[in-house]
Amino acid sequence: MHQGACHCGAVRLTLPSTPEVATSCNCSLCRRIGGPWVYFEFGTVAIEGHPDSTEDYVQGDRTLRTIRCRHCGCVTHWEPVEAVAGARHGVHLGNFDPQLIASVRVRKFDGADTWKFLEE
Ligand SMILES: [Zn+2]
Structure with a gap:
């Protein structure tokens, strides 16, 4: 199991499986x-x-809640404002073991403009 935490350890996350691909996005957030x-x-x-130890930020279209630790300020994840069927979580991989981060293939996503991956 992959466990991660914010810098101060107040928020801790455990992934359900090993990620192989991650997304790097250039949107305004x-x-x-x-x-x-x-x-x-x-x-x-x-x-x-x-x-208990988090604060959140809901951006423009109000679909996602971006969550950060209220103590150290590190962003840990985002969650859907409405937990509809098929909704997803986003987890900030920077809170995990550097070896895990290094093992994951990162794809660049053009969230600022075309909403497409910039490379395969
Ligand atoms: Zn923290």
């Missing part, structure tokens, strides 16, 4: 908070310390 992101079905990522 992701270019600021980084990534890369890995995605899982909503509810399958075990998260401790949330919402």
Whole structure:
């Protein structure tokens, strides 16, 4: 199992499986908070310390809630504002073991403009 945490450890995440591909996005939010992101079905990522130790940010179209630790400020994940069937979680892979980060293939996603991957 892959376990990660924010810098201070107040928010801890356990992934349901080993990610092989991650997404680096250039949208107005992701270019600021980084990534890369890995995605899982909503509810399958075990998260401790949330919402007790977290704050969130809901951006323009109000579909996603971006979650950060209220103590150290690190962004840990995002979740759908509405947990509809098929909804996904995004997990900020930067909170995990550097070896895991290095093992994952990162694809660049043009979230700022075309909503397409910029490379295969
Ligand atoms: Zn923290």
